[in-house]
Amino acid sequence: MTMKKEILFSPGPTNVPAEILLAGAKRTIHHRTKEFSVMLEEATKGLGRAFDTKGDIFILTSSGTGGMETAVVNFLSRNDNVLVLNTGAFGRRWVNIVKAYGLVPDVLEYPWGESFKISDVEAKVKEKKYKAVLCQLGETSTGAVNDIKSLGDMVPKDTLLIVDAVSGLLTEGFHMDKWNVDVCVSGSQKGLMMPPGLAFIAVRKGLDDKIGKGDLPSFYFSLVHAKTYGEKGQTPWTPAINIIYQLNKALEMLEEEGLDNVITRHKNMAQIARKTVVEMGLELFSSAPSNGITAVKVPEGIDGSKLIEHICEKYGVRFANGQREYKGKIVRIAHMGYVTVPDILMALNCLWLGLKKFGFKIKPGAMLSALETAAALD
Amino acid sequence: MTMKKEILFSPGPTNVPAEILLAGAKRTIHHRTKEFSVMLEEATKGLGRAFDTKGDIFILTSSGTGGMETAVVNFLSRNDNVLVLNTGAFGRRWVNIVKAYGLVPDVLEYPWGESFKISDVEAKVKEKKYKAVLCQLGETSTGAVNDIKSLGDMVPKDTLLIVDAVSGLLTEGFHMDKWNVDVCVSGSQKGLMMPPGLAFIAVRKGLDDKIGKGDLPSFYFSLVHAKTYGEKGQTPWTPAINIIYQLNKALEMLEEEGLDNVITRHKNMAQIARKTVVEMGLELFSSAPSNGITAVKVPEGIDGSKLIEHICEKYGVRFANGQREYKGKIVRIAHMGYVTVPDILMALNCLWLGLKKFGFKIKPGAMLSALETAAALD
Structure with missing residues (x-):
């Protein structure tokens, strides 16, 4: 095992x-x-x-x-x-x-x-x-x-x-x-x-x-x-x-x-996630995305439920599915609570691996952009 | 301390x-x-x-x-x-x-x-x-x-x-x-x-x-x-x-x-507690006492709340007070859950110490009876 x-x-x-x-x-x-x-x-x-x-x-x-x-x-x-x-x-x-x-x-x-x-x-x-x-x-x-x-x-x-x-x-x-x-x-x-x-x-x-x-x-x-x-x-x-x-x-x-720093941390996580998924070629689901969750539309032709399951089974990284009529249509990446820069990078890397496995042509440079966004926080 | x-x-x-x-x-x-x-x-x-x-x-x-x-x-x-x-x-x-x-x-x-x-x-x-x-x-x-x-x-x-x-x-x-x-x-x-x-x-x-x-x-x-x-x-x-x-x-x-043994354990705890408090000279509060709790009347002239507080402060053993109109009038000795023979003996010993401190004339032989009741369980 x-x-x-x-x-x-x-x-x-x-x-x-x-x-x-x-x-x-x-x-x-x-x-x-x-x-x-x-x-x-x-x-x-x-x-x-x-x-x-x-x-x-x-x-x-x-x-x-x-x-x-x-x-x-x-x-x-x-x-x-x-x-x-x-x-x-x-x-x-x-x-x-x-x-x-x-x-x-x-x-x-x-x-x-x-x-x-x-x-x-x-x-x-x-x-x-x-x-x-x-x-x-x-x-x-x-x-x-x-x-x-x-x-x-x-x-x-x-x-x-x-x-x-x-x-x-x-x-x-x-x-x-x-x-x-x-x-x-x-x-x-x-x-x-x-x-x-x-x-x-x-x-x-x-x-x-x-x-x-x-x-x-x-x-x-x-x-x-x-x-x-x-x-x-x-x-x-x-x-x-x-x-x-x-x-x-x-x-x-x-x-x-520091409670203000907690909010800033969440803001930063959201910024890295949002920027990276867009650069991957994905579309954000929310018109006003929150600091706690980045929801992205699953590219056409991919079953979001299977994507999420694969990433969880293979890497142990659990994203959330869409609820009700959005099941299989969106992936929700939560970056709330005990989440730091290395964690969100790990999550995005695993999303990358999953998308690749399911045949999605990921735009190059997305992960580099993730790293650069993280680096720019200092 | x-x-x-x-x-x-x-x-x-x-x-x-x-x-x-x-x-x-x-x-x-x-x-x-x-x-x-x-x-x-x-x-x-x-x-x-x-x-x-x-x-x-x-x-x-x-x-x-x-x-x-x-x-x-x-x-x-x-x-x-x-x-x-x-x-x-x-x-x-x-x-x-x-x-x-x-x-x-x-x-x-x-x-x-x-x-x-x-x-x-x-x-x-x-x-x-x-x-x-x-x-x-x-x-x-x-x-x-x-x-x-x-x-x-x-x-x-x-x-x-x-x-x-x-x-x-x-x-x-x-x-x-x-x-x-x-x-x-x-x-x-x-x-x-x-x-x-x-x-x-x-x-x-x-x-x-x-x-x-x-x-x-x-x-x-x-x-x-x-x-x-x-x-x-x-x-x-x-x-x-x-x-x-x-x-x-x-x-x-x-x-x-064994679930049956769990009930028997509670029955045994109750038996030791009931027998001992009666032999101490106390009166049971309940006409049909449960296996989980032995409630006893506080002897006249003693403030039950103070008795309970003293035993808790001095020995760390926490009994429950009576509720509402019975506050200060009864002591509830719970022997439910994670309680074994040594525990109930400890509780009764501390009750003895508390009652003595408050001037109650405890009948001799009560604690010996507790031990004998415990010994008889084997």
Whole structure:
């Protein structure tokens, strides 16, 4: 058997540093202790800096989807008018979550790969009063980034801006308070380079007295409970304690790097990836590519699913397929979390090898350009 | 500073063996892979043996409370008549969850420490037709065990029997299918001796086409999604992958011990604990004490909270306090999960030291009796 090291270039789960894996192997302590409160407070403060908010942060034991549901059930009511900006699979997820609770959303739907247009949203919010606008910072399914800053400037003050930053947090520049975002959701297994298991929800200061005022049912995801317990440095239900160890280790490592530098690193990875794939002769899928994921169209005549599978089987390098109707049509190269220059170069080299194997005539000079782009970062 | 090894005798989280902690430190793999499906299948099969069911098992990333909510939202409707057998804090939790979703439950409420009486339930179900009866196998807040076998024999076939076995699974003898239990919930951090973060829900064979047929809203906890994905060996949302590694390690260790031996071990621990505390001159709190938790009344004139705190500070041995109105009034000695004879002896020795410090006149011979009870197990 050939040795194979599997390396994730998928947008969650992402690679986890050994230090963070091992931080989870510490003794499980009790969650009704001062020791736990101290570590929860540390985690909450660190996440506050990552979201760039002075608001409340809640740590949930769930996936990012649980975090999205938390945003819906705590702030909305059945008869609310809500507007969903649907730019991909996770935009669609907002639609499905609000529908599951009986709301009938207005939806601005865009072709996959495109970002929402501020002017479209502006027209909508002028036409009708919405309780909330729901959208994505980064749309994980397409590798597109949305302009939340402009959206926050434009959306009326009494309309809640609810943002899914599950894959956007720490990969894109993001300033929750400055950008007038009211509720923001993220998760552990993306920019934070942790194993999956935790979701985070940030609630802008002053909005916390609106928690649970709607008529949607909730229990596990109720932030009323979370807030009551949060005030005593606890979580209402037994949390995934060992993953919180990992969260604090991740935050420590990221703060040591510097949160601004983390964003810059992601920007750099994206620049190398984008430039190289274009020079290879591939076409970018997203009109506004994100820092976390470079999605590229699979050249005609090649089955993207087989390409991805081949690269994974032969080299251990795992890219992500397109979702739904884009399965086999796009390759998503995630460079989020624990990814450095050598990693992205490795990923691109393996893409090169895969494309060659599948008969694609790669333009010469692409890899040299990748190296030169990397060199120019110094 | 004095060296202190903290050891949990609290009913969740419980002590986690180093082998299980380290199993979680393995590389995080992607959850849409064959490799993950294989490990999910292994986990599901192992849990099936633990629940003793041929039904479906779903693994959720949440606490046990999330599992309880899952049982409610997937099988009940707003206008259903349901009967809750409330014997403590977790019985009350069933009440609160069904109320959160707009149901108005009938409640058979018992003083804390007592178990439900089959004759009371029998009278209720003869009087009125219920869609479901909800109860606990072991009531964690009081250390009492309930007679689920007799309940299952008696409850009409078309009434769902929904059991919280979060702290009961693998500590009490339990046979879901044979005992006519329809839906059963458990969690990772009790008898399974794992860190918290996963909940499990077992659905009796033949009942799976009833999933999601009610009118309660759900998304993250929807078993409709879980079933669709489960059929392809996946979970609908990104699961806590590294905790599933730990689950398989835990199941491997427990199966090596033998699941029947695991129950016997818990029975033995309970026997040593019960016999010893009674011989110390203490009174048991529960009329039907469970195998997982021995709850004892704190002698008059002693503040139980201070006693527990002292033992924890001085010796690192953490017992659990009573909940709500029983705070300071009872001490809960949990002997669930990774607990052996030397551990329970250590716990009882520390209880002895604490009681002595607080001026309680301990009957002589209690610790000798503990040792003799342990010796008699061979």
